[in-house]
Amino acid sequence: MVAYWYCPRCGFREDFDKAYYWKCPRCGSPLKIVFEGRYEVSKEKGLARYKTLLPLTPLKYIGEGSTPLVKSVENGVEVWFKLEYLNPSGSFKDRGTSLALTYARKMGFKTVVDDSSGNTAISISLYSHIYGLKPIMFIPRTAPEGKKRMLRFLGAELYESVDRGAASRDVVDFVEKNPGVFYVAHTWSYFYILGAATIAYEVFEEAGVPDYVIAPIGSGGLILGLAQGFKTLLEQALTTKMPKIIGVQGYSVQPVSIALKGIETPGEASDLADGIMVPNPPRLTEIVDAIRESQGDVYLVGNSEIRSACNKLVEEGFLVEPTSAAPYAVLEKLKQKIQGKTVLIPLTGSGLKIIH
Ligand SMILES: Cc1ncc(COP(=O)(O)O)c(C=O)c1O
Numbered sequence: 001m002v003a004y005w006y007c008p009r010c011g012f013r014e015d016f017d018k019a020y021y022w023k024c025p026r027c028g029s030p031l032k033i034v035f036e037g038r039y040e041v042s043k044e045k046g047l048a049r050y051k052t053l054l055p056l057t058p059l060k061y062i063g064e065g066s067t068p069l070v071k072s073v074e075n076g077v078e079v080w081f082k083l084e085y086l087n088p089s090g091s092f093k094d095r096g097t098s099l100a101l102t103y104a105r106k107m108g109f110k111t112v113v114d115d116s117s118g119n120t121a122i123s124i125s126l127y128s129h130i131y132g133l134k135p136i137m138f139i140p141r142t143a144p145e146g147k148k149r150m151l152r153f154l155g156a157e158l159y160e161s162v163d164r165g166a167a168s169r170d171v172v173d174f175v176e177k178n179p180g181v182f183y184v185a186h187t188w189s190y191f192y193i194l195g196a197a198t199i200a201y202e203v204f205e206e207a208g209v210p211d212y213v214i215a216p217i218g219s220g221g222l223i224l225g226l227a228q229g230f231k232t233l234l235e236q237a238l239t240t241k242m243p244k245i246i247g248v249q250g251y252s253v254q255p256v257s258i259a260l261k262g263i264e265t266p267g268e269a270s271d272l273a274d275g276i277m278v279p280n281p282p283r284l285t286e287i288v289d290a291i292r293e294s295q296g297d298v299y300l301v302g303n304s305e306i307r308s309a310c311n312k313l314v315e316e317g318f319l320v321e322p323t324s325a326a327p328y329a330v331l332e333k334l335k336q337k338i339q340g341k342t343v344l345i346p347l348t349g350s351g352l353k354i355i356h
């Protein structure tokens, strides 16, 4: 498959196999990986099932993807829960990580570095083990203790920064001083968008296209992947329907909501949802465009709604972390408006990591 790096902002273009760029070397914008491919379902499990829509497939299958879809009717709304927390490291991030680290290996890198609130760091550390890479992680000091312990257990070299924003700055300093390392830069990375798009392909294959998707937004890889996945199916005339994309952020950190509505909305603190405390998502404009194009919206939640949604999910048998419960809290607000509709909610991260 002929694939190339492409910058939509300045037109920079380079062969995918020639060199790695975590951002455009000319103008500093997020890059895309462009390639041709038609939706076809192979007999394999995991991401390789949709290999015609990927520029590469994971080096070794350890169970990422092919997650269960559990349907449940709640007050007249048909909810499709996609159990992404059952991925190998307990979050949907494994989809993107398996692609990014396969590429790192292919390009001959030995060390991978990233900044993360926790789940991506855990995912990268696990896959580094399996793929033979050394992981170095920058995380906020405030990350849940259980996640930090898991990272140490997985052998990651750990640097704790003051907060999430500082972790992003510290990692860039480190990468500039150590140019031989592979900076995953998952908040910028197109691999994570391609990985999340496979969630849409799996849902389509099993159940079709939902009326709505409600998903948390941190850096936006998940929501951009879902939007792109369903859009690809639409563009390839496999469906005539595009779901409305509802993004979810917390009141404490709401860049997408501000960009979409032009004003900050005050509300209760939302730091329980640590996975979506990303103040400056590099793909902010793309996220806003994807939501607008789907005629979707952004909703905000606070700690008490998140806590009660998380408890309800656990009562239904879904052992998820608070960030993953944020969309369920939004479903509560939307129920009256979307009677009789189908709603996809990816349950993104496992609750097992936050027990300490
Ligand atoms: C559990 C969980 N859900 C959702 C997200 C948000 O995903 P994204 O950063 O792709 O927007 C994250 C990000 O870390 C996460 O850890």
Ligand SMILES: [Zn+2]
Pocket (backbone or CB within 6 Å): 007, 008, 009, 010, 011, 012, 024, 025, 026, 027, 028, 029
């Ligand atoms: Zn550029």
